[in-house]
Amino acid sequence: MLExxxxxxxxxxxxxxxxxxxxxxxLYIVVAKGNLVKKIVGLNIFQTxxxxxxxxxxxxxxGTAPIFPIDLNIDPDVVYSNPLPHVLILTAIVVGIAxxxxxxxxxxRIREEYDSIEEERILxxxxxxxNAENQRHGQAxxxxxx
Amino acid sequence: xxxxNIHHVSASLGDxxxxxxxxxxxxxxxxxxxxxSRRLAWSIAFAASAIxxxxxxxxxxxxxxxxxxxxxLGGWAPxxxxxxxxxxxxxxxxxxxxxxxxxxxxxxRESVRAEIPDRQNTLFYxxxxxxxxxxxxxxVTGDAFNVFVFLEISSLATYVLxxxxxxxxxxxxxxxxxxxxxxxxGATFFVIGLGLLYMATGTLNMADIAERLVDQAGNxxxxxxxxxxxxxxxxxxxxxxxxxxxxxxxxxxxxxxxAFVAATSTKVAVYVLMRFMFxxxxxxxxxxxxxxEFIILPFALLAMFAASFIAVFQSxxxxxxxYSSIAQIGYMLLGIAFLTETGLTAAIVHLFNxxxxxxxxxxxxxxxxxxxxxxxxxxxEGAGRRMPWTSAAVxxxxxxxxxxxxxxxxxxKWVLVEAALEKGxxxxxxxxxxxxxxxxxxxxxxxxxxxxxxPKGDVIVKExxxxxxxxxxxxxxxxxxxxxxxxxxxxxxxxxxxxxxAGTSGMR
Numbered sequence: 001m002l003e004x005x006x007x008x009x010x011x012x013x014x015x016x017x018x019x020x021x022x023x024x025x026x027l028y029i030v031v032a033k034g035n036l037v038k039k040i041v042g043l044n045i046f047q048t049x050x051x052x053x054x055x056x057x058x059x060x061x062x063g064t065a066p067i068f069p070i071d072l073n074i075d076p077d078v079v080y081s082n083p084l085p086h087v088l089i090l091t092a093i094v095v096g097i098a099x100x101x102x103x104x105x106x107x108x109r110i111r112e113e114y115d116s117i118e119e120e121r122i123l124x125x126x127x128x129x130x131n132a133e134n135q136r137h138g139q140a141x142x143x144x145x146x
Numbered sequence: 147x148x149x150x151n152i153h154h155v156s157a158s159l160g161d162x163x164x165x166x167x168x169x170x171x172x173x174x175x176x177x178x179x180x181x182x183s184r185r186l187a188w189s190i191a192f193a194a195s196a197i198x199x200x201x202x203x204x205x206x207x208x209x210x211x212x213x214x215x216x217x218x219l220g221g222w223a224p225x226x227x228x229x230x231x232x233x234x235x236x237x238x239x240x241x242x243x244x245x246x247x248x249x250x251x252x253x254x255r256e257s258v259r260a261e262i263p264d265r266q267n268t269l270f271y272x273x274x275x276x277x278x279x280x281x282x283x284x285x286v287t288g289d290a291f292n293v294f295v296f297l298e299i300s301s302l303a304t305y306v307l308x309x310x311x312x313x314x315x316x317x318x319x320x321x322x323x324x325x326x327x328x329x330x331x332g333a334t335f336f337v338i339g340l341g342l343l344y345m346a347t348g349t350l351n352m353a354d355i356a357e358r359l360v361d362q363a364g365n366x367x368x369x370x371x372x373x374x375x376x377x378x379x380x381x382x383x384x385x386x387x388x389x390x391x392x393x394x395x396x397x398x399x400x401x402x403x404x405a406f407v408a409a410t411s412t413k414v415a416v417y418v419l420m421r422f423m424f425x426x427x428x429x430x431x432x433x434x435x436x437x438x439e440f441i442i443l444p445f446a447l448l449a450m451f452a453a454s455f456i457a458v459f460q461s462x463x464x465x466x467x468x469y470s471s472i473a474q475i476g477y478m479l480l481g482i483a484f485l486t487e488t489g490l491t492a493a494i495v496h497l498f499n500x501x502x503x504x505x506x507x508x509x510x511x512x513x514x515x516x517x518x519x520x521x522x523x524x525x526x527e528g529a530g531r532r533m534p535w536t537s538a539a540v541x542x543x544x545x546x547x548x549x550x551x552x553x554x555x556x557x558x559k560w561v562l563v564e565a566a567l568e569k570g571x572x573x574x575x576x577x578x579x580x581x582x583x584x585x586x587x588x589x590x591x592x593x594x595x596x597x598x599x600x601p602k603g604d605v606i607v608k609e610x611x612x613x614x615x616x617x618x619x620x621x622x623x624x625x626x627x628x629x630x631x632x633x634x635x636x637x638x639x640x641x642x643x644x645x646x647x648a649g650t651s652g653m654r
Contacts, residue, residue, distance in 0.1 A: 091295055092337060099326065106326065113312065
């Protein structure tokens with residue numbers, strides 16, 4: 001297992017190492033940060049790492065930009081990079097932007113209603129609402145509802 | 147691609163059905179925003195859903211015998227072009243989704259008017275249609291990346307629809323936000339999995355991936371891809387430990403949205419899971435067998451008990467049903483984890499039967515919320531006498547949720563027990579029955595409150611309007627009908643299971 005980790009292996013997979021680091025950074029921010037905006041930032045970093053995975057995947061050693069010459073005289077010796085992952089990521093970027101903007105819009109509405117964008121504070125408020133609800137409805141149920 | 151290969155065959159409208167089922171709601175959504183008339187919005191949405199329903203029915207009739215329709219988008223042949231591929235499995239899912247949409251929309255009309263400000267109504271129906279588009283697209287497509295795109299279309303629409311509940315309870319906003327975070331993590335995991343699959347196979351067409359995966363079972367990239375895809379879709383399915391977004395999202399969303407989303411979106415995600423487990427990856431793939439047996443199966447059992455147990459202690463009917471949904475998803479996963487044709491049939495039948503059952507129950511909750519101001523158990527005290535029609539339908543659907551003989555829920559649990567016994571796992575068969583007993587407890591709590599308690603206060607409560615009662619009863623009667631006449635559901639599910647189990651040969 002360990003003998004696989006030679007220097008050329010490590011350097012040769014640089015893009016994957018970076019992808020993992022970025023991905024974990026993003027995921028960590030989403031999980032660990034209590035600020036709703038920071039969570040969205042983390043989510044963005046997480047998604048960007050995937051863009052990197054795809055884009056670096058399309059690279060062919062010695063390949064050039066996948067654009068055919070205008071006269072369509074294709075030289076069979078020229079190597080092109082794979083454009084498909086790039087195209088896929090264009091779609092994923094659009095999805096990412098939609099998610100980010102929707103997330104931020106929700107945060108604006110949350111700020112209006114709760115007057116805070118800190119998760120802890122919001123949870124406190126929600127707990128208070130839930131407790132009040134349970135008290136009201138629990139008593140009516142003969143104290144059975146918890 | 148060389149030009150000689152392109153055949154110009156004149157295609158009739160019938161040949162375009164696989165794409166039309168998605169295009170009709172997709173085009174109708176912006177259309178009703180441009181028209182901008184509040185009254186027309188509902189009619190257009192309903193018409194678009196109805197057309198999709200008819201198309202889904204025609205598609206199912208064509209493929210129920212085991213044929214496969216392959217539609218090439220824009221005439222580009224797969225694997226280069228995007229392919230829409232309809233077989234019995236996804237035609238069945240298409241039918242479920244469109245049927246629920248057509249039934250929920252008439253119900254939504256009153257419910258939405260009461261729960262959402264008038265000025266938002268047009269946009270609400272546009273989003274509803276976009277959500278429908280996404281779900282149908284996920285079901286119909288045969289291209290792996292296309293699944294992601296449609297999944298995100300439906301998810302983004304769902305986040306907004308859930309947030310619309312904020313006009314009644316501000317917690318809908320945080321529920322929607324949580325769902326957005328978890329849903330996006332799930333979708334991104336799914337894309338990572340697809341990326342790894344693309345690295346291993348160099349293609350995105352599902353059938354093509356399946357063929358190229360056959361001799362790659364030991365490849366670590368493929369294993370990582372499998373893990374990422376299962377976890378990613380698992381978040382959307384709400385597999386037990388990944389279910390945390392679900393209870394709040396279902397509880398605080400507007401009633402009509404809950405009825406639609408609960409009955410369709412997790413079901414479509416279950417379908418995607420099945421498609422990837424059986425058609426793209428092969429069931430013979432040892433790594434997958436282990437995952438199913440040692441991870442999915444225990445979690446499915448855990449979901450059946452833990453979620454039902456939590457449901458018993460809820461004081462809000464709507465939240466109780468949300469937890470019950472998590473438990474019911476456990477049954478579907480159990481059917482998948484059996485890895486047999488009968489198990490898969492059970493999963494697909496349950497997917498359908500639970501869809502109609504939950505739609506009926508959540509519509510009942512919506513009516514209580516409209517007439518009694520809430521769905522807490524003390525809000526609905528004595529409603530059985532004041533709203534006899536609504537409550538009777540809720541009871542029928544509740545019985546179907548338990549799985550009482552004569553209802554749809556019984557059929558799917560029967561097939562599931564049969565599948566367990568077929569494998570010789572009698573202990574699991576007992577557990578299935580035992581967990582249904584938990585369902586008896588929480589459904590009984592509701593029936594008790596509805597019928598055996600005196601109504602609160604002297605306020606005269608009117609029975610629900612006909613436009614809400616009718617959809618509710620259609621679903622309740624469907625619960626009974628599919629419990630007695632199992633021809634359509636079982637045979638379609640069996641054809642679907644056969645197609646899925648056939649693996650690559652089924653795809654080609």
